[in-house]
Amino acid sequence: MVPQQPVRDRASVPLATLLDEPTFAASLLSPAPEALADDPALAERIRNAPVASTIVIELDDPGAYMTPGDLLLITGLAITGDAAADAAYAQRLHAAGVSALVFGLEPVHARVPESLVRACRDLDFPLVVLPPPIYFAAVTSHLNRALETERTRALEAMNTVARRLTEATMQHRPAQRLVDELAREGTGWAMLRMDDEVYLGGTVPEGVDLDALTGDLRDRLHAPGGTRRAGQPAFTTVAVPDPGAAAGAGGSGSPHSGDYAGGGAISGGVEHEVAAVETTPHRGRARGGSAILALGRSPRLTRTDLTALQLAANLVGLILQLPAAQSMAVDQLLMHFMIETSGTRIAGADRDRFARLVANSLGGAKHAHAVVAIRDPGRQIGSDPVADGGTVASDAVWLRRLLHTPFVEHRAKRLRAFTAGPPRPSELALARELGWLLAVSSAHDFGELPAAMREAEELARAAAHLGHHIDGVAAPAEAAWPLGAAADPVVARAAAAHWLAPLSGPDQEEVREVLTAWLRAHGSWDRAARDLDLHRNTVRRRVAEARALLGRDLDDPLERARILLALTALQSDA
Incomplete structure (x- = not known):
């Protein structure tokens, strides 16, 4: 049996949209009723067969003119009752990815030829019969209205997904938040690999060998001589045990499929289709390499899933770029006034040059404030808590955006920064919402930045004790x-x-x-x-x-x- 190809680039509605419309009185002749009763998974697959368009072609070989997701409506002009010819006819439709064959009774045939019914049942290919006097125009109109509704719904859903994914990249820990949002709906799960970092979203099926899966996806993404264009996802499948359910029906949903569950195929398991995209920083090679973003769903990915995957992959490119090191001068400056400087003031001939560098980096500011950010000990935000209130590099990226400053570093359990002005009330509110407490020093000359940071450090201890921000500039x-x-x-x-x-x-x-x-x-x-x-x-x-x-x-x-x-x-x- 040749597996049907999935509908990837068009809006679709399930075949049940036609079967459940009472005015048509449509009945399903294939697969056989007893097969559907014995195999609920098969029945579900047939009802969910995606219909993307309706076409009427009364030819002996309409498959040459069909695309995956098409619904073929015929009166049987090309059906002769010859068993071999009807079997070849059904095989061509199935191979072309046709969603179902709809047979309208009269004026050509009073009943569906038995040879065509047997041919479709041998393939588990959907065969629907319409009694007279149903007109194909009515069927087409009904399905077109449903398709337009689905297009509108999918667009609204995609707008929501796009907004959530974009917002995720603007928060601290953007990589984890991004995969959480990508896997947010239904049975989906997501994996992002950036260098040695692995982020998981949703519930990854138990028993899946993520290393083997990543290797397989990487091979498919880099396969030479393939038909996949740059930027397109690569596909595979994973099969996981499902002791309490019958074996899943249908194909893998991908022309390139493999089974990765603990390193081997699972007979009678549940299949998850997985798509992956490789992405690199949008400018340069900030982290020194690319990232692989994968999305899985059972039994197969939807059109909206794949669109969300592509959008998320673009955002991963931004995430890869965000933690990029500052220029050499800024890096040395950070080390100079945040780590290497001893005492409370910078003295000597370097002071004026140091002050000019800081002023230029802060947009021409006259003074600077030190800011220390610590995690609110009384709160746990999101699904990615950090043990003992620790911080990671992406936290520094978030604070850099919040305070509009290049001077941010993370050290163990706190973030430290210098800003041209104190955080605004809205910025303090956002930090608190995300589980951070900020301690802000008063304004200091650029030659007194070590003293400003010491002040902020002391205020941070008080902020942890009091449980709220301490802004050395604002009212208490x-x-x-x-x-x-x-x-x-x-x-x-x-x-x-x-x-x-x-x-x-x-x-x-x-x-x-x-x-x-x-x-x-x-x-x-x-x-x-x-x-x-x-x-x-x-x-x-x-x-x-x-x-x-x-x-x-x-x-x-x-x-x-x-x-x-x-x-x-x-x-x-x-």
Whole structure:
């Protein structure tokens, strides 16, 4: 038996669209009713036979004019009742990939010739009979409406898939998110191999030898002298055990098929069609090689699957390009101010040149902020959690896009960056949504970047303790300064500075001093005035000013205790 070729490039509807329409009263003569009853998989395959168009050809050899997915409608002008001729007729249709043969009774034949029925049943080829007075025009109109509806549905579905795949590449861990989205629907599963990295999406059938499958796909993609054009997918099949189900019916769905399940074919198993595309970086060879993206589905891939695979392969090309190393100058600059520099300031003749390089790299900025990103310990995002909050290179790519800066690196459990300006509220919100906490230093001169990073590191410890972002520029969060932070002096200073940010400016120095003295005097105006050698009304004015700036209830003893502890923590850093 010659297997039917799958419909690859046209919208299609299942043969059941015709069989289930009551106005046509269509009946299925082949395969035989008892065969369909004994083999549910065969019945399902017949009902799902893809119909992409309807054609009426009353010739002895219509197969020469047919393409895979065509539905042939005849009245039997070319059917003579000769068993050999009818068998050859059915064989030619089946070999051409015709979805089904539809036989209209009258005016030529009062019943379908038995020789044609036997020939179709020998091939498990669908033979549908239409009773009079059904006109082929009505069948064609019905199927064309269904096909147009399917085209619209497929277009809408493809738009959704394209949006999800594109959004996946814009998030952190784009490779894992991309294969997750590619395998999102139905029984699909996906595999992406980039160098030594392997990403799996969906549920890969148990027992599939991924190494053997990858080798087979790579051979097919690189096979010399084949008819496959560059950029087209290569196809194979894998068979996996299915102890509780009957053997799958039909062909492999691919002209090149092999069985890879633990290294060998599975008799009576479930077949998954697999397609793969090889892709390279869009510009240059950022990662030094190509990637293979594969998508599998049982029993076979759909037209939408293959379109999604091609789109995802293009996006993999972007992913391969994104982690590319910066230019040599930028790489050396990163090493210089993030790793090799000791002390808090860059001194000597290199300072001006260093500042110019940083300013040019940040688009002409005058100052820079250090940013440290850590994983929110209370959240796990997506299906690709990282043990112990670790980071990978693609996380640095995501943060580089979020902060619009070339200066990002990942180190163990944190990301570190320098930016021209602090993250916007929308960027902070996105980072939090993706499970990240950001600590942002105040603005520093380019010669003080090591000090800026030390500040951000301290703020990051406080951010982990508080469970929210700490932006050294923006107003503090509403969470109270924690009494428990006093156990860690570094966290205490960073958290206190964030909480008391409204009093941190040089213009508020006297306010801080008066507020500290008043709190230490247990709220006594007279004692605070004597300790500071100020008038009692001056103390009242400064405390009222502090109350307004902080927005805190200074009549609450607990609130006063927190403020005093925070002020004390800040003074310990003076």
